[in-house]
Amino acid sequence: MATQAKPPPKGILKKTKPITEPTPEEPDAAVKARNLAIHHASIIHDRRQISDAISDSVIALSKLPSGSASAPPPSAAAPSDDDAVAFTSQIRLFQPSDYEDLIEERNCLGKCGYVLCPKPRTKVNQTGEFKLVNFGRKDFAIVPKKEMERWCSQICARRAMYIKVQLNETAAWERAGIEGIQIELHQEQGNSKTGKKSNAPAEDITRDLRALKLEADRKAASDARDLALERGDTGDTTKMRRAAIKVREKEVSEAPAEPSLDQNEDGHMLLEGYKPKFDQKDRVV
Amino acid sequence: MADQEDANREANERSIVRTWRAWRTVHEMAADRGYELTQEEVNLPLERFRDRYISGEGTVNRSLLKFSARPSDDMMRKFQKPATPNDPSPGSDCGTIWIEFLDESTLGAEQMRKFGKFCAEHNYAAGVLVSNVAVSASAKKEIAKFAQWTAIEWFLEDDLLINITHHDLVPRHVILSREEKAALLKRYRLKETQLPRILVRDPVAKYLGMKRGQVVKIIRKSETAGRYASYRLCV
DSSP states (O other): OHHHHSOOOOOOSOOOOOOOOOOTTOHHHHHHHHHHHHHHHHHHHHHHHHHHHHHHHHHHHHTOSOOOSSSOOOOSSSOOHHHHHHHHHHGGGOOHHHHHHHHHHHHHTTBOSSTTOOSBOOOOOSOSSEEEESTTSTTOEEEEHHHHTTOSSHHHHHHHHHHHTTSOOSOHHHHTTOTTOOOOOOOOHHHHHTGGGTTHHHHHHHHHHHHHHHHHHHHHHHHHHHHHHHHTOOSOGGGOOOOOOOOOOOOOOSOOOOOOOOSSGGGGGOBTTBOOOOOSTTOOO | OHHHHHHHHHHHHHHHHHHHHHHHHHHHHHHHHTBOOOHHHHTOOHHHHHHHHBOTTSSBOGGGOEEEEOBOHHHHHHTBOOOOSSOSSOOBSOOOEEEEEOOSSOOOHHHHHHHHHHHHHTTOSEEEEEESSOOOHHHHHHHHHTTTTOEEEEEEGGGGSSOGGGSTTSOEEEEOOHHHHHHHHHHTTOOGGGSOEEOTTSHHHHHHTOOTTOEEEEEEEETTTEEEEEEEEEO
């Protein structure tokens, strides 16, 4: 009874406001969070789609070059246009590691690692890890057997590596939109000797020009990005700050005159329009 | 000519015996994991195997080497998902398994994708592909893509010629259920990460089809204690 009447013990600690829990029914915050989640989910979705596309192309490219029993596929030196276009267009998004996977996939199917080559890969009939090539000649080399067995010939290895050095390490989704990235096939010596010799310089020039343009585009994009960062802009262009700018012309009433020296001979002594009174001669040492 | 025929027949014979041994090990593996298989299926004699799966030319007809197995009730109970207020009677982690020997001479991404699609479409919870050729890197990447629907595993036929768990030096491995794992961690006041570990690609872990996060109890013989149990977390 007495205990009931007793007020609860008073704390000696400072009274603090109870922490207000964030109310979940704040519609604005909930919508914002949802939009953010959707934004990130869509980014992940896009990346997945691109990586799926790459693995689809690995499967598709491992079956090239296309040909039938009646019309055997052309050689790697002069591939059919369809195959070459399919190859160069699909390889664009590949990273070097994806390309290695493609070569391995083709080797698994028993083909030469170069996509446009119809020949089977070589089989080295010997045990042991390494093989001597070009013994007794200037370009003698000791090559791992595995490396030898990936290709049908040295020239195919060169063609395939020519493609590989053009591939980019950056993630595929960062390059997906850039149209300037084009992959070139290895220039065949036989071709340039025959009919194609006349237009070879022109091709070279166009290729160089394209490379230059690509380089300039990349530079401009990176400069713009740096500038935006310096301004404090986020990547989201829709939310970029926009200031209303009004251009106001200054009214000119008289003809401009040449600047002239001041009439005042002490003009050179003025400091911001003020002539100091300090006199050097009066100075007492 | 006769010599060559003899050599051919010998090679065929060798390949038949190898395939039969892999076939038997795969059955033992499924039985050890807890799938329902009859004793007769598991211990198929070579003669019976020959009768069933040899084609006219005397080679193994690998397209016939496929079967499915249902998990036993014990296994279903063991791998039951934890009950939540929303879902008081959840299903089991395990389901019907599909086991197939690769019928083609290559195992690339395309074959793996075909196999994964088949398992996913027929609602198999797990799929095992046994091949006699190595798999490519991009085919391994395909496995991860089907993880949401079906757990694909692949074995090399060479690795299944003998059942490694029957070896004298391999102790008994038992996978713990969720409750058993929780009880173990509570009993020893451990966090998961404080347990010793076993790799998911460890041969025995592969044999038992272990998944990341499961705990396996390893029962060894001990000269002083009779039996000694240790626990390992699959990573």
